[in-house]
Amino acid sequence: MTSQVNTExxxxxxxxxxxxxxxxxxxxxxxxxxxxGINKALLHYYFKDKQHLFEGVFKESAQRQFGxxxxxxxxxxxxxxxxxxxVTAYLDRMIEEPMLPLFIANELNRDAKGLADFVDRGKESRxxxxxxxxxxxxxGEIIDIDPRELLVNIMALCAHPFIAQPMLKHIHGISDEAFxxxxxxxxxxxxxxxxxxxxx
Amino acid sequence: MTSQVNTExxxxxxxxxxxxxxxxxxxxxxxxxxxxGINKALLHYYFKDKQHLFEGVFKESAQRQFGxxxxxxxxxxxxxxxxxxxVTAYLDRMIEEPMLPLFIANELNRDAKGLADFVDRGKESRxxxxxxxxxxxxxGEIIDIDPRELLVNIMALCAHPFIAQPMLKHIHGISDEAFxxxxxxxxxxxxxxxxxxxxx
DNA sequence: GTCTATATGTAGATAGAC
DNA sequence: GTCTATCTACATATAGAC
Numbered sequence: 001m002t003s004q005v006n007t008e009x010x011x012x013x014x015x016x017x018x019x020x021x022x023x024x025x026x027x028x029x030x031x032x033x034x035x036x037g038i039n040k041a042l043l044h045y046y047f048k049d050k051q052h053l054f055e056g057v058f059k060e061s062a063q064r065q066f067g068x069x070x071x072x073x074x075x076x077x078x079x080x081x082x083x084x085x086x087v088t089a090y091l092d093r094m095i096e097e098p099m100l101p102l103f104i105a106n107e108l109n110r111d112a113k114g115l116a117d118f119v120d121r122g123k124e125s126r127x128x129x130x131x132x133x134x135x136x137x138x139x140g141e142i143i144d145i146d147p148r149e150l151l152v153n154i155m156a157l158c159a160h161p162f163i164a165q166p167m168l169k170h171i172h173g174i175s176d177e178a179f180x181x182x183x184x185x186x187x188x189x190x191x192x193x194x195x196x197x198x199x200x
Numbered sequence: 201m202t203s204q205v206n207t208e209x210x211x212x213x214x215x216x217x218x219x220x221x222x223x224x225x226x227x228x229x230x231x232x233x234x235x236x237g238i239n240k241a242l243l244h245y246y247f248k249d250k251q252h253l254f255e256g257v258f259k260e261s262a263q264r265q266f267g268x269x270x271x272x273x274x275x276x277x278x279x280x281x282x283x284x285x286x287v288t289a290y291l292d293r294m295i296e297e298p299m300l301p302l303f304i305a306n307e308l309n310r311d312a313k314g315l316a317d318f319v320d321r322g323k324e325s326r327x328x329x330x331x332x333x334x335x336x337x338x339x340g341e342i343i344d345i346d347p348r349e350l351l352v353n354i355m356a357l358c359a360h361p362f363i364a365q366p367m368l369k370h371i372h373g374i375s376d377e378a379f380x381x382x383x384x385x386x387x388x389x390x391x392x393x394x395x396x397x398x399x400x
Numbered sequence: 401g402t403c404t405a406t407a408t409g410t411a412g413a414t415a416g417a418c
Numbered sequence: 419g420t421c422t423a424t425c426t427a428c429a430t431a432t433a434g435a436c
Contacts, residue, residue, distance in 0.1 A: 007401080025226035026310065029430065042402060044431060102309060105302055108366045110226065119370050126371070143396075148372055149385070153393060156360030157353055163363060164355065166308045170319050171326070172348055185349070193353060196343075197397035207419080229412065242420060244413060 008046050010036045016057045020099040023106055024054055054107075058114055062104050063121055065093050070122030073129055079136040082129065083154065084191040090158040091187050095180060101159040126151070142198040150198065157190045208246050210236045216257045220299040223306050224254055254307075255314065262304050263318055265293050270322030273329055279336040282329065283354065284391040290358040291387050295380060301359040326351070342398040350398065357390045 014035035018027045029050060033040045047053035072089035076082035094100060108115050133147035161168060161183065169179060214235035219227045229250060233240045247253035272289035276282035294300060308315050333347035361368060361383065369379060 022310070023223065023225060023306070025223060028428095039403065040430080041404080041432080045401070048431095050430070099309075102305055105363050105367075106223065106306060109299075109302060110222070112366055112370070115366065115370050119367060145389075146385075149382075149389060152361055152364075152368065153357055153390075155364065156356045159364070160356030160360050161352055163305050164352075164359070166312060166315065167305075167319060168352065170312070170315050182349075185346075189345075189349060190353075193397045197393045228410095230410095239421065240412080241414080241422080245419070248413095250412070 007036075007038065007042070011038070011043060011046055011053070012056055012060055015053050016061050019054060019057050020061075020097065020103040023103065024110065029053075055114065058107065058118070061097070062100065063118055065097065065100060066118070067121050069093055070125035073125045076132075079132045079141065080191075080195055082132060083194055086129075086154065087158055087191050087194075088187045090155075091183055091190075094158070094162050095183055098162050098165060101162045102165075105163065140200055142200050145198055150194075154194060157186075157193065161186065207236075207238065207242070211238070211243060211246055211253070212256055212260055215253050216261045219254060219257050220261075220297065220303040223303065224310065229253075258307065258314055258318070261297070262300065263321055265297065265300060266318070267321050269293055270325035273325045277332075279332045279341065280391075280395055282332060283394055286329075286354065287358055287391050287394075288387045290355075291383055291390075294358070294362050295383055298362050298365060301362045302365075305363065340400055342400050345398055350394075354394060357386075357393065361386065 011032070015027075015032045018032045018035055022028075022031075029040050029043055032053070033043055036043075043053065047056060069086065069089045072085045073082050076085050104118075108118070129151065130147040133142070133145075133150055136142045137144060137147075165179065168174070168182075169176075172178075174182070211232070215227075215232045218232045218235055222228075222231075229240050229243055232253070233243055236243075243253065247256060269286065269289045272285045273282055276285050304318075308318070329351065330347040333342070333345075333350055336342045337344060337347075365379065368374070368382075369376075372378075374382070
């Protein structure tokens with residue numbers, strides 16, 4: 001009863017680090033324990049088994065993170081500012097946790113069970129966004145484009161640099177620091193890129 | 201000496217299927233064997249261990265596939281047709297092997313050793329493409345944009361739908377067949393999207 | 401709550417017959 | 419070349435002392 005809250009949080013942080021780096025299958029409970037400064041047995045005291053630990057991480061990390069991103073749309077009424085807000089929110093979050101997009105893509109692919117909860121988290125915001133696109137199209141502000149396709153394109157431009165990070169670093173021969181600068185530039189350039197392509 | 205060539209190829213095909221679906225860590229030799237219609241021992245007869253089998257798949261599948269994509273640029277002298285050729289080649293290849301982008305992103309992230317060979321495969325074509333962008337910019341055909349950033353955007357728009365496939369299917373509630381139709385549409389819409397955003 | 405020690409399961413790899 | 423049977427290693431998970 002002394003520090004169980006801290007310990008649980010330390011475990012979650014450690015597990016998040018190891019899971020996102022190695023993925024569920026390659027992650028080792030031993031490594032999580034070491035990272036958290038405890039031993040394996042204690043992991044099982046706090047989390048029944050690996051699957052439960054994984055779900056704890058997934059809920060805490062992925063769900064909360066992406067919730068904030070979708071929430072960034074709530075204050076926006078116009079489409080173009082909404083796109084800017086969404087992109088910057090996305091990139092700012094991901095720069096804190098660069099392995100998250102790949103991790104999530106992987107685990108959603110591996111096991112669709114946790115998908116429903118996770119995806120539904122931003123449901124209303126997503127619907128609102130699609131509706132804004134539809135309106136902008138009717139008003140003649142943007143060209144004729146499928147709203148869902150636009151959303152796919154936006155998420156692609158945000159997420160892919162993180163997913164392809166090792167390839168990019170090697171191709172362009174850049175360091176971690178240079179990668180961060182590139183992402184910083186994209187906070188401006190990606191919204192510009194998108195808006196140029198849809199503006200009527 | 202009877203059918204060893206066929207068997208080796210059957211193993212590679214089976215391994216490619218299992219590895220791309222499950223990823224290296226979660227893939228099971230047992231499952232590869234069953235998929236190939238043989239037993240585990242025979243896998244080790246043809247491929248010393250799991251790592252060697254993996255490298256066989258990676259070389260055959262990933263390297264050859266992406267080679268063709270980069271080669272699609274070779275016949276093009278102008279930027280816009282080059283973009284169209286690259287995007288259609290990319291999507292046409294990936295529709296045959298939808299799990300490949302996620303698989304490659306994963307394994308490059310997990311183990312950077314195989315990266316050098318793989319990435320260098322399209323080196324000249326990539327350099328040529330970047331040069332074409334540079335020229336188009338000087339000629340005032342396109343806006344002022346970092347060629348490498350443009351390339352990142354193009355690859356993002358091509359690869360990401362496949363990487364986020366499970367999420368997209370759930371969000372939009374679409375089937376495998378509808379997903380394929382969406383990709384078909386993107387063969388036209390993605391080049392348009394890109395060209396609209398960079399045309400001067 | 402935290403530890404050491406151990407049990408259990410499973411996957412990769414080998415030996416050896418055919 | 420292909421199989422059956424087995425060995426070895428290791429990761430998850432549990433038992434039980436403190």
